Amino acid sequence: MKALILAGGFATRLWPLTIDKAKPLLPIANKAIISHIVDKIPKDVPIIVSTNAIFSNDFKVWRELYKERDIEIFVEDADSDSGKKGALRAVGLVIETYKINEELLTIGGDNVFDFDFAKMLEMTGGKPTLAAFDVKDLEEAKKYGIVVANGSIITNFEEKPEAPRSTLAGTCCYYFPANTLSHIVKTSFEMPDKLGAIFTSFLEHGFEPRVFPFDGYWNDIGSFRAYVETHVAMGEASVPEKFLAIELGNSFEGVNYIDPSCEIRDSKIKDSIILQNTIIVNCDIHSSIIDKNCEFHNLELYQEIVKKDVVLFNEF
Incomplete structure (x- = not known):
């Protein structure tokens, strides 16, 4: 297994704070957001951090904190928000570049959560799996990719539905078994910026995706408000x-x-x-x-x- 952390965005909604710094390197509870993620990944799993040309040196400096971990920095050639390849294409590019043919754990570098990856990996059954958080409110659910499931089996996935059929929000935490990777690469050319929608494609192509619902805390640091809320919730x-x-x-x-x-x-x-x-x-x-x-x-x-x-x- 390998783990991929997606850290290639330019976080324009947090400007001016993130004009010259990567959002995953912002502090939460006395360490960088990305450090919270790394600390939850099993220590024997090699990690690839995908970032852009502007912030690559900052991530190389950060990596010095983890000399005991196998962490590689992969640099996309994007140097502006308009030059980004898209989140799903970023995954496909890493799969192609490293010729990955094993299980791939993929996490958004701006997600803060407190579940245990080991528990998620125990329940996948070798099927593509996403971690999901119950936002408990249908109006709030309109902001997210929403999972409809029968037990742990996903039956439907919709991006920001006008009439949500559940309140189970898909997070940017995914398990991809080896037999899905070629499909991910192919699909990444067709919809390069629709990472969550890969689960709709999995449904359409018979991959039988699963959901791992978790309790506790989760936030996607996509705004000033979310950053401050997470700082208060996770800090001391x-x-x-x-x-x-x-x-x-x-x-x-x-x-x-x-x-x-x-x-x-x-x-x-x-x-x-x-x-x-x-x-x-x-x-x-x-x-x-x-x-x-x-x-x-x-x-x-x-x-x-x-x-x-x-x-x-x-x-x-």
Whole structure:
């Protein structure tokens, strides 16, 4: 078996935060999103990370954290969102390039979840399988690819249906047995950007796909709101001790990620993410994401994304 993590997108919905950084490398609960995924993959399974030409060096730096793991970085030649090959074509390209002829576990690099891959692999029966999460609301189900199943056997799969027949949302976590890989490659030319729809094709061609429903937590980090929600849900209420000194006059609520290189004084911080080398003085920051090398004085921020290198002084 091999594992493939798809990390080739440009995350335009999270700009300006992701203009110059890959979404899977953003921090959640004190480590990169992609690290949460790698830590759940069985240690004896080799991993391929598929990314684009812009972020390839960043992933090579990240890989140094996992010297004991067999991780290879595969680089697509895309250097912009318009040049992407599409998620399904990215899978097909990896299969072709590495001549994969064994089981393939495939995961979207912006998915955060807490189920055990080993349990999923136990129930596949050698059939293509997707992990699915019950969103428990028909209106919410309209946003996702929805699975209709008889027990573990998928009977229908629809992308963002207007009238959902279930609330079981397909996540970007898939098991592909070896006998499906040539079909995936062929189909990836026909619908290169419709990864989930491969399960509709599996149904049409008699591959008898399965579903692995799981409880717990799942989110697809596709928006500012989803990123902050996941940060709060998965993180812990702790900040580096250096920011807690009484003489600094800071207070912290909820779940915060603050890089140790920052400087914070006389400020209130709640449910926020603050990246490297940022200076914050006399500010109230709530549910916001602040990129590196910023400096703020006497400001209030609520549900804001701030790009890197911004300096703002509010004179009383």
